[in-house]
Amino acid sequence: MTASNVTLKNLRLLVIDDEDFIRRLIVRVLYDLEIDGVIEARDGIEALKFVKMAPTGFDAIICDLEMPNMNGIDFVRQLRGDANVSISRTPVLILTGHSMEGKIKEVVELGIHGFLAKPVSKGTLEKRLIDAVTSPPIDPKVLNRG
Numbered sequence: 301m302t303a304s305n306v307t308l309k310n311l312r313l314l315v316i317d318d319e320d321f322i323r324r325l326i327v328r329v330l331y332d333l334e335i336d337g338v339i340e341a342r343d344g345i346e347a348l349k350f351v352k353m354a355p356t357g358f359d360a361i362i363c364d365l366e367m368p369n370m371n372g373i374d375f376v377r378q379l380r381g382d383a384n385v386s387i388s389r390t391p392v393l394i395l396t397g398h399s400m401e402g403k404i405k406e407v408v409e410l411g412i413h414g415f416l417a418k419p420v421s422k423g424t425l426e427k428r429l430i431d432a433v434t435s436p437p438i439d440p441k442v443l444n445r446g
Contacts, residue, residue: 306430312337316347317364344370357386360432365396376410391432411437
């Protein structure tokens, strides 16, 4: 899939955030982008249940970094360790309200496809989503430069 032939409308997405307001805001922006295949989860534990139950999987996952019960790092670690290749390779965008260099390096090394800073704008969300479903994960070596 390339950026030029991505049809956002047909994407199946999972949005994970413990803050109801933020999660609903992201879902609203996704609906504004005409994406209606969206499932919501409050933490990584609930999200993993949805991942296992989704018969056709998800095209991408938007996951908050800091959550109770199971944070974004632990969720991505579980996802990447799944025996089902279509689950373990699902593109992930990490959602964060602040920069924590150590945690960011850790999650990049697990194989994420990008970041979204809170608050999320429609244009940024659209671009990052297209990049996530059409590009490989971020190369961890990029973070080690400079």
